[in-house]
Amino acid sequence: MAFGSDYRVKYLMRDVQRIVTERINKEGFENPLRLRVFDEDAGDNMMWDKGGLTFTTSDGEKAGSGDGAWYVEEAWTDPISKKKSKSTPILVIEGTFGTETGNVGDAQKTKLSHIFELPKRKILSAILMPKLAEYYTSGKNKKKSPPTFVQNGWWMKSLVMASISLSNQWKCETMLIDAYNKKQLEALVYALAKQQLENNNKNKEYVEKQLDEIMCEMSLYVEQYAKDFYFKSRRSDYPLIIFDLPMKNGNVSSKWIGKIHSDDVKAFGVTTGKNPKAKQRHRNGHRLLGNAQELNQITGKNVFLILPRWNKTDLKKLNDNHGDSQGQKEFINLIQNKELDILTMDDIDFGGDKVLQKEFKRIRKVGIDLDAKLPENDSDKLKELCVELKWGLYKKKYKIKR
Amino acid sequence: MVSSDKKSKIKLDKDSMIEILHKNFGFKKVKDPFGNQAIQMSARDAFRFSLIEGTPYLAQEYGYTCKEQMRVFYGRSSLNDGFVYYTPGLFGVKRIGDKIHLDEGNSPYYLNKKFPSMFHGNKTIIFYEETTLESKAEVERNFHKKIKEKKKNPLEYLLSTVSKSNSRKESFLEFVASQYFNKEGYLTENQVPYANNQGVPDFAAYKTPLIDKLIDKKFIESACPISEISTACIFSNKGKSSNKKINYGVVIGEAKTNANATKQLCTHKDLGLASYLFEIFANQKKQTDFGLLKFNDDYMINYDAGPSQSTDKTLLKNDEKFFEHYIKFYLLGNLPLEKIKEKFVTSKQERESEQLIKRVMKISFKNMMDFVEQEMK
Numbered sequence: 001m002a003f004g005s006d007y008r009v010k011y012l013m014r015d016v017q018r019i020v021t022e023r024i025n026k027e028g029f030e031n032p033l034r035l036r037v038f039d040e041d042a043g044d045n046m047m048w049d050k051g052g053l054t055f056t057t058s059d060g061e062k063a064g065s066g067d068g069a070w071y072v073e074e075a076w077t078d079p080i081s082k083k084k085s086k087s088t089p090i091l092v093i094e095g096t097f098g099t100e101t102g103n104v105g106d107a108q109k110t111k112l113s114h115i116f117e118l119p120k121r122k123i124l125s126a127i128l129m130p131k132l133a134e135y136y137t138s139g140k141n142k143k144k145s146p147p148t149f150v151q152n153g154w155w156m157k158s159l160v161m162a163s164i165s166l167s168n169q170w171k172c173e174t175m176l177i178d179a180y181n182k183k184q185l186e187a188l189v190y191a192l193a194k195q196q197l198e199n200n201n202k203n204k205e206y207v208e209k210q211l212d213e214i215m216c217e218m219s220l221y222v223e224q225y226a227k228d229f230y231f232k233s234r235r236s237d238y239p240l241i242i243f244d245l246p247m248k249n250g251n252v253s254s255k256w257i258g259k260i261h262s263d264d265v266k267a268f269g270v271t272t273g274k275n276p277k278a279k280q281r282h283r284n285g286h287r288l289l290g291n292a293q294e295l296n297q298i299t300g301k302n303v304f305l306i307l308p309r310w311n312k313t314d315l316k317k318l319n320d321n322h323g324d325s326q327g328q329k330e331f332i333n334l335i336q337n338k339e340l341d342i343l344t345m346d347d348i349d350f351g352g353d354k355v356l357q358k359e360f361k362r363i364r365k366v367g368i369d370l371d372a373k374l375p376e377n378d379s380d381k382l383k384e385l386c387v388e389l390k391w392g393l394y395k396k397k398y399k400i401k402r
Numbered sequence: 403m404v405s406s407d408k409k410s411k412i413k414l415d416k417d418s419m420i421e422i423l424h425k426n427f428g429f430k431k432v433k434d435p436f437g438n439q440a441i442q443m444s445a446r447d448a449f450r451f452s453l454i455e456g457t458p459y460l461a462q463e464y465g466y467t468c469k470e471q472m473r474v475f476y477g478r479s480s481l482n483d484g485f486v487y488y489t490p491g492l493f494g495v496k497r498i499g500d501k502i503h504l505d506e507g508n509s510p511y512y513l514n515k516k517f518p519s520m521f522h523g524n525k526t527i528i529f530y531e532e533t534t535l536e537s538k539a540e541v542e543r544n545f546h547k548k549i550k551e552k553k554k555n556p557l558e559y560l561l562s563t564v565s566k567s568n569s570r571k572e573s574f575l576e577f578v579a580s581q582y583f584n585k586e587g588y589l590t591e592n593q594v595p596y597a598n599n600q601g602v603p604d605f606a607a608y609k610t611p612l613i614d615k616l617i618d619k620k621f622i623e624s625a626c627p628i629s630e631i632s633t634a635c636i637f638s639n640k641g642k643s644s645n646k647k648i649n650y651g652v653v654i655g656e657a658k659t660n661a662n663a664t665k666q667l668c669t670h671k672d673l674g675l676a677s678y679l680f681e682i683f684a685n686q687k688k689q690t691d692f693g694l695l696k697f698n699d700d701y702m703i704n705y706d707a708g709p710s711q712s713t714d715k716t717l718l719k720n721d722e723k724f725f726e727h728y729i730k731f732y733l734l735g736n737l738p739l740e741k742i743k744e745k746f747v748t749s750k751q752e753r754e755s756e757q758l759i760k761r762v763m764k765i766s767f768k769n770m771m772d773f774v775e776q777e778m779k
Contacts, residue, residue, distance in 0.1 A: 007456075007470040014464035014539055021463060035464065036537040039456065043535045051536065068539075100489050101476050134495075134502050134755060136477075136488040146484030147763055148756050180497045281599070
């Protein structure tokens with residue numbers, strides 16, 4: 001079995017439950033909180049009312065599952081799906097130690113989809129991951145000498161911002177908790193257990209204090225980033241976000257913003273079969289979905305994923321179910337969400353600039369013909385083209401055909 | 403090529419698992435507190451079972467498994483341009499401000515302090531066949547409670563949950579393979595350090611001259627799972643070395659209960675590290691090009707090594723170097739953090755984990771054995 005960090009998350013939760021139970025027992029009470037945790041994905045993927053850790057989206061689709069949950073044995077009706085359950089969820093955890101093994105950057109954004117549906121049900125939730133982790137990797141490309149090359153992997157600030165925004169929207173906390181600071185989770189679970197024992201003002205305030213401390217740490221962490229968020233993408237090449245999106249009529253959209261991603265359709269598992277490893281290596285649908293959801297959450301605006309390496313044929317392939325099962329699931333989640341959409345090169349009016357359009361077409365073909373990653377020169381070129389597209393949209397040189 | 407056999411009648415359920423453990427490894431069949439058939443094993447074997455199969459000790463209300471807790475590397479230098487991919491596990495981490503420091507980890511040294519009974523006395527493995535998927539934590543809690551109601555000590559039990567379907571049996575097969583290869587004189591592991599994009603093997607076994615050295619210095623009793631090297635601070639070892647000339651070699655296995663493992667084994671073949679590649683159990687149909695570990699109708703292991711694979715000699719040589727370093731970390735796992743830091747982490751500027759890695763890699767194997775032996779006294 002391959003390495004996974006799930007066991008560590010799940011046993012960390014068990015450890016917290018053990019410590020809280022011991023503490024409450026010492027006070028002469030029985031811990032009213034139960035812990036639902038499985039060692040395998042199959043249990044996580046069952047619906048909450050069937051004893052699992054999965055909830056539905058508003059459309060009734062399966063949302064991402066959690067890794068574990070604290071609950072009490074009391075009847076509960078899901079306010080969205082209306083399904084009845086014998087257990088009331090109190091705190092759902094999605095965790096990862098993936099940053100220790102180099103799963104940094106956009107990979108973190110996929111975690112949001114695992115807790116996204118919870119605050120609207122008034123269920124507390126948290127992403128449990130190290131605030132800062134060291135990860136070791138190959139330093140060959142950075143011209144470093146063996147045997148070690150270490151980098152820092154921090155919580156991604158946009159993810160923290162999206163979690164704060166989600167909390168504010170639904171008036172229910174979605175948190176990030178440092179997996180290296182077990183005491184913070186312990187204190188929260190203990191407070192929640194006390195509140196279940198007796199829901200008086202003192203215990204209520206104690207829970208609020210724990211929640212405030214966690215939310216304050218998150219806010220402080222993103223303070224400067226949040227101030228710069230809307231200015232940065234207007235001033236610098238990255239991120240490739242366009243807040244002022246010119247539409248067909250020449251006006252800037254008041255509802256929609258866009259984010260350019262350079263992935264081709266392999267991201268959702270559409271490959272030619274020429275390269276047997278392509279499906280596994282280039283699967284990025286979850287990352288694209290995570291990016292779009294996150295931006296939507298932070299800004300409150302609808303988000304176009306602008307994919308200039310795609311054309312309408314690529315989109316049709318996914319509509320015709322040609323992606324792999326995971327890719328299709330992510331694609332469906334994306335297109336069924338009324339606040340998200342995909343734009344291909346065919347949706348962009350390049351005006352008189354046929355060179356840019358032609359280059360995107362050429363690079364699309366290279367990637368599809370190879371069924372593998374682009375050669376270095378084309379990959380570098382693509383980055384330049386995406387930046388050019390971004391500034392062209394900001395300057396209304398190009399428009400969206402909608 | 404492995405010859406074709408008729409498909410075995412064995413279904414991997416609770417009863418056959420007990421028979422496999424009893425008949426192949428001599429583990430005693432006993433009754434659990436509820437009158438059901440169970441397996442008794444020594445504290446050492448129970449540690450191996452938890453480490454590889456993942457079965458939790460009922461050492462606390464919510465169980466504790468050793469699986470995936472004692473990692474050191476998640477990628478080997480031989481496959482990653484000379485770079486080691488370190489990860490916390492055996493040695494822990496804590497964050498102070500914007501710096502990461504070494505901390506007490508999940509080494510047996512610290513587990514023994516947290517759960518003193520874990521490494522002492524015989525342990526009974528309870529096999530619980532679940533009919534539907536249940537919260538593992540709640541199953542453990544219920545068993546913990548019920549055992550106490552029977553006036554027994556939960557600390558003497560491990561709880562193995564067996565699903566009705568074929569799922570979640572791969573780890574059991576890995577344990578069987580590990581025990582088998584230990585007896586054949588191999589060090590084993592099922593958390594093999596490979597980078598994720600290289601197809602992480604389910605199981606690896608290593609022939610190495612280091613085994614005799616470790617036995618002679620009483621760090622291990624005999625060939626064993628690699629993490630067991632870190633239990634020398636707890637278990638006493640009285641084994642005898644083989645005194646045979648042994649060349650370094652790697653065997654890789656893939657455990658399957660449904661589909662076959664041909665795709666993964668072909669990837670390993672292309673890499674050229676393993677001298678033998680085999681599938682464990684699988685659907686027991688005819689395999690080509692690779693070995694097969696399966697069971698006959700009397701539950702006995704039937705291992706066919708299959709054809710010898712051609713290896714990349716330079717890669718193998720580099721891997722032997724990596725492996726020696728790798729084992730040094732598990733030797734170090736016998737010591738408390740303060741002793742480790744005193745020797746290997748002295749600079750306030752450099753990252754602590756990086757200092758540890760670099761300095762451990764510089765010290766010779768003999769000097770590391772001498773150091774740990776001395777500090778364990």
